Amino acid sequence: MMLEVKDDLAQMLLHYRIERFFYGEAALLDDRRYPEWLALFAPDIRYVMPLRTTRTGRDLKHEFGGPKDSAMFDEDHASLDMRVRKFASGTNWAEDPPSRTRHFITNLRVDGETDEGIAVRTAFLVYRNRLERQTEIFAGERQDVLRPHEGGFRIARRRILLDQSTLLTSSLSFFI
Amino acid sequence: MTGENHASARAKARRIFDRDAGTIEASAYVDPEIYQLELDSVFKRCWLFLAHETQIPKAGDFLSTYMGEDPVVVVRQKDGGVKAFLNQCRHRGMRLCRSDAGQARNFSCIYHGWVYDLGGELINVPLEEHAYGKVDHKAWSARAVPRIARYKGLIFGCWDENAPEFTDYLGDAAFYLDILLDRSPAGTEAIGGIHKWVIPCNWKFAAEQFASDSYHAMFAHLSAVAVTIPGGSYAGSDGGDGRQYSSDRGHGTGFMLDAGRRELLSAFVGPEVGRYAMEEGMASAVDRLGHVRGQRMHAQHMTVFPNFSFLPSVNTVRVWHPKGPNEIEVWAWSLVEADASDEVKEAYRVGGLRSFSASGIFEQEDGENWVEIQRVLQSPTARDTLFHVGMGMGKSRKDDPDFPGEVGWIFSEHAARGFYAQWQRLLTEPEAPVIPAAADKEAGHDA
Structure with a gap:
């Protein structure tokens, strides 16, 4: 495969705008401003983190769960809203005391425009530390579809491919 | 039944829980001797859940899972039956199946290439005649889970050949x-x-x-x-x-x-x-x-x-x-x-x-x-x-x-x-x- 790298000012500008958007999103999560974070999603958002299994090379087509399979997350706007309200309930013990997280979003690739919006892939590294010394690091890929909205974007689709099969945490009580 | 002398752990277990007083000592949840005793005395004697029938619907479908800490492979057989065996090659102990699930014709060890069929029976040893003369395939098969029970869509297994029938175990x-x-x-x-x-x-x-x-x-x-x-x-x-x-x-x-x-x-x-x-x-x-x-x-x-x-x-x-x-x-x-x-x-x-x-x-x-x-x-x-x-x-x-x-x-x-x-x-x-x-x-x- 050839990795062609073009000198394209319009693309650079688009990359810059998307990067700024994702950095802002990451800051909202790390600053625990969940209602503002939720406002970045389109009303028809589908937010999915499929289950992942260990498979041989010949069987990699079954590595990720499909649309009829269960998933680590499979959310619409209403269910994301429910999760966000759980944070504000005052009894959200799994995140109270809250985790300290840092979301690193990098390796941005713009795959092009579809009917739904701009297809974008990024790599993430999420550091999570909570209570006295519980520390976890999650890496993976986000596949997002961004829809232009009021000079910025809204996230219309998010698919999160976590680089773990057995999940190495006691609860996914935070967002990626 | 047990391979170890668990006398010390048994004495602790006798003391830790007092049903009449309604108390349990917290060491029950953390003591390593108690835990080793549990693996032998609970997990090797009780019926343990293996899979749902629809998780392995077709012949050759398999699922890797655990019975206690024992890794096992659960496999749908060609006759529609279900067998399970320890996920361990009998030659040098390599994990036979390294996928979470899938479809197999047989299971071949990646270390030296010993091959086991869907029921865990040894069927091929590379260079067998020249290197060994003869290997007793039956005797050197993967360790079978001797008891399998199928109950209303669920599959259970038990290491104890003399275990009660699963329905009696449920009562x-x-x-x-x-x-x-x-x-x-x-x-x-x-x-x-x-x-x-x-x-x-x-x-x-x-x-x-x-x-x-x-x-x-x-x-x-x-x-x-x-x-x-x-x-x-x-x-x-x-x-x-x-x-x-x-x-x-x-x-x-x-x-x-x-x-x-x-x-x-x-x-x-x-x-x-x-x-x-x-x-x-x-x-x-x-x-x-x-x-x-x-x-x-x-x-x-x-x-x-x-x-x-x-x-x-x-x-x-x-x-x-x-x-x-x-x-x-x-x-x-x-x-x-x-x-x-x-x-x-x-x-x-x-x-x-x-x-x-x-x-x-x-x-x-x-x-x-x-x-x-x-x-x-x-x-x-x-x-x-x-x-x-x-x-x-x-x-x-x-x-x-x-x-x-x-x-x-x-x-x-x-x-x-x-x-x-x-x-x-x-x-x-x-x-x-x-x-x-x-x-x-x-x-x-x-x-």
Whole structure:
């Protein structure tokens, strides 16, 4: 495969705008401003983190769960809203005391425009530390579809491919 | 039965749990000797869950799983049967199957190429004639799980050749397990995918909670209740009506009766499941299971001893795989009635994962509790502290007209005491039958 790298000012500008958007999103999560974070999603958002299994090379087509399979997350706007309200309930013990997280979003690739919006892939590294010394690091890929909205974007689709099969945490009580 | 001298651990197990006092010493959850004894005396004698039939539908379909800490492969045979064997090559012990699941013609070891068939029988040894002369294939087959039981869509295995039949092992717990499995003439099917996550806690906290603990839900899961139930509460100050059941074989369940069925199920798994459970799902359940099980019982949690737990109607099913005294892997999945509509199946799929999984809004807090308990138990003083398991002492009875077995009010711990009584008996009596000979003693003994 050839990795062609073009000198394209319009693309650079688009990359810059998307990067700024994702950095802002990451800051909202790390600053625990969940209602503002939720406002970045389109009303028809589908937010999915499929289950992942260990498979041989010949069987990699079954590595990720499909649309009829269960998933680590499979959310619409209403269910994301429910999760966000759980944070504000005052009894959200799994995140109270809250985790300290840092979301690193990098390796941005713009795959092009579809009917739904701009297809974008990024790599993430999420550091999570909570209570006295519980520390976890999650890496993976986000596949997002961004829809232009009021000079910025809204996230219309998010698919999160976590680089773990057995999940190495006691609860996914935070967002990626 | 056991390969080790567990005398010291047996003496501890005898002392740790006092059923009549309603106490258990915290070392039960952290002592490495106790844990090693559990692997031999509990996990090698009891029936353990392996798979749902629909997770391995076709010949050659396999699933890698664990029985206690023993890695096993569960395989659909060409004749439709199911076999399971230790996931270990007999030559140098390499893990034979390194996939979570898939389709196989046979299993060949990547180390030296010994090949085993779908039943675990050795069928090919590279250079056999030149290098060995002859290897007795039958004798050098993978170690078979000698007992397999298939019960209403579920597959269980047991390492003990002399174990009782699975239905006898269940005893009257089958009455309560069938609410998960037998609500529809079509039976159940597994929704694809198994959630696997790690909780650094002892396996008994999880198993006991699902057997015996409706009590925690009112407080531990307050935040999930707050965002799913209008008004943010489902029980009155008196706790409401419900029952808890305890088995002399260690199984336990608790459930509510009547009021709140639709509201609670809607909160747990969503309004479409709530509707289904009141309408077409209820009609066939009442027809098959009767009025009490089909219509009155709800919000049920259950553990089949030692580590198979589930919530009927919510339909989340899981095994707490022990990984040392201080850690478990949760393997959780959902099932659904096979004749439910596509809409109902989808509602169960998303409703289940949003409520009961590592990300589930009801399940997140369970991990938080068990993790912190286990951390505290690393302290020597915490370890020899007595815990209170005395709720509802002497208030359960065996003559309830509607519910078989030893039954009391839902807010009780007689199912926890039953769980630990069986646990203690298996740890301290290595040669005794898994099913106790004498009747359970607690019922009514100080009523």
